[in-house]
Amino acid sequence: xxxxxxxxxxxxxxxxxxxxxxxxxxxxxxxxxxxxxxxxxxxxxxxxxxxxxxxxxxxxxxxxxxxxxxxxxxxxxxxxxxxxxxxxxxxxxxxxxxxxxxxxxxxxxxxxxxxxxxxxxxxxxxxxxxxxxxxxxxxxxxxxxxxxxxxxxxxxxxxxxxxxxxxxxxxxxxxxxxxxxxxxxxxxxxxxxxxxxxxxxxxxxxxxxxxxxxxxxxxxxxxxxxxxxxxxxxxxxxxxxxxxxxxxxxxxxxxxxxxxxxxxxxxxxxxxxxxxxxxxxxxxxxxxxxxxxxxxxxxxxxxxxxxxxxxxxxxxxxxxxxxxxxxxxxxxxxxxxxxxxxxxxxxxxxxxxxxxxxxxxxxxxxxxxxxxxxx
Amino acid sequence: xxxxxxxxxxxxxxxxxxxxxxxxxxxxxxxxxxxxxxxxxxxxxxxxxxxxxxxxxxxxxxxxxxxxxxxxxxxxxxxxxxxxxxxxxx
Numbered sequence: 001x002x003x004x005x006x007x008x009x010x011x012x013x014x015x016x017x018x019x020x021x022x023x024x025x026x027x028x029x030x031x032x033x034x035x036x037x038x039x040x041x042x043x044x045x046x047x048x049x050x051x052x053x054x055x056x057x058x059x060x061x062x063x064x065x066x067x068x069x070x071x072x073x074x075x076x077x078x079x080x081x082x083x084x085x086x087x088x089x090x091x092x093x094x095x096x097x098x099x100x101x102x103x104x105x106x107x108x109x110x111x112x113x114x115x116x117x118x119x120x121x122x123x124x125x126x127x128x129x130x131x132x133x134x135x136x137x138x139x140x141x142x143x144x145x146x147x148x149x150x151x152x153x154x155x156x157x158x159x160x161x162x163x164x165x166x167x168x169x170x171x172x173x174x175x176x177x178x179x180x181x182x183x184x185x186x187x188x189x190x191x192x193x194x195x196x197x198x199x200x201x202x203x204x205x206x207x208x209x210x211x212x213x214x215x216x217x218x219x220x221x222x223x224x225x226x227x228x229x230x231x232x233x234x235x236x237x238x239x240x241x242x243x244x245x246x247x248x249x250x251x252x253x254x255x256x257x258x259x260x261x262x263x264x265x266x267x268x269x270x271x272x273x274x275x276x277x278x279x280x281x282x283x284x285x286x287x288x289x290x291x292x293x294x295x296x297x298x299x300x301x302x303x304x305x306x307x308x309x310x311x312x313x314x315x316x317x318x319x320x321x322x323x324x325x326x327x328x329x330x331x332x333x334x335x336x337x338x339x340x341x342x343x344x345x346x347x348x349x350x351x352x353x354x355x356x357x358x359x360x361x362x363x364x365x366x367x368x369x370x371x372x373x374x375x
Numbered sequence: 376x377x378x379x380x381x382x383x384x385x386x387x388x389x390x391x392x393x394x395x396x397x398x399x400x401x402x403x404x405x406x407x408x409x410x411x412x413x414x415x416x417x418x419x420x421x422x423x424x425x426x427x428x429x430x431x432x433x434x435x436x437x438x439x440x441x442x443x444x445x446x447x448x449x450x451x452x453x454x455x456x457x458x459x460x461x462x463x464x465x
Contacts, residue, residue: 011397013409057397058397059395059397059398061393061395061397061402061404061409062404062409064407087393089393089404089405091406113391113404114405114406114407116406116407152389152405152406154406154407180389180406181406223458223460228407
């Protein structure tokens, strides 16, 4: 047994409420599981209210309403109101699709603190292509309305090979829309992004150039706009400190009520992730097998176990270790100390070969049909 | 970012200052982030309500804690708060 050691358990601070897997968009880098289409059931309004109440009592304070597209839930305003009464800081993480001015006002009145709008690229053609749905103009309009109604506006753009060349125009767009925060999220290769990696992973030169442009922009807009830069870990020497350590800070609840230590964790074998319909958040956080599995350092294999950096990065990401090395106990292969580190270079080489290939495969879009085919 | 000594400070409408029972601390909340405050920082920020300038904040806190010589520490913290966008002037 990996976990069940005497690590001191800290309370959750971040609750990610994935209200639904339904989404009008089809982004080929979606972080939802590949087999999402088989999870049809969704928690009821009462279930969600109970989850919010219990997690808040334990100390969770940041709350993300996510999905899928959270706007497809009819009870969103009711849940936002409940969250405000409990004292959460509520973030709506949305594509903006179907968000009207009336709804923006209603959500504000219900107590929503912040709306994060994602745009796929700086041009309509590419943005609509990546979203798999015509949405670009409406998203820009939503971004303006979010500002107009006094919310802090976070613009999120996921970066990959199809749009990385647009970095200067993406930054211009953020400035023009008056974003208070810009999240430049280099694609993390899980879920759908893993399937499409050959087509999405940029070259090192592309990364470095884009990063330089973003860095110069960051200095230019200092004091006006904050930039969150999600690091492209395939080009790093050390892995990310995933989730700030397993079961220390983050709690994700999937649409069907399964509680996860990170939003990809349902892909890991044998965790027996508990469901909020059967257990309280306190039981899940403190006592469940899943949340104790990778707490502390006892579970580690070499080279992590004796590594003097293990308290800094916790051995990296368990899901990435599993996806790329086949063993979730291994060091994250991103780490140059990992015996599996060569798989990273192989992935980079394979992606580069794919750009040069005459018959490049098409992107696989995230939709129910593809979900059923792939799972 | 420098402080204008004449203008009052106001807490940013894009942030929220809140007491957290579970942490027994005041915190600043903003999109996807949180800053935990010590008691003196929280006391300063609570006075940034759009009515007090630097001199008035110093005077009020020196009186409240029956001490003197807080100007330097309070100025340093307000500069940090301005730079981070937690508070505003004008």
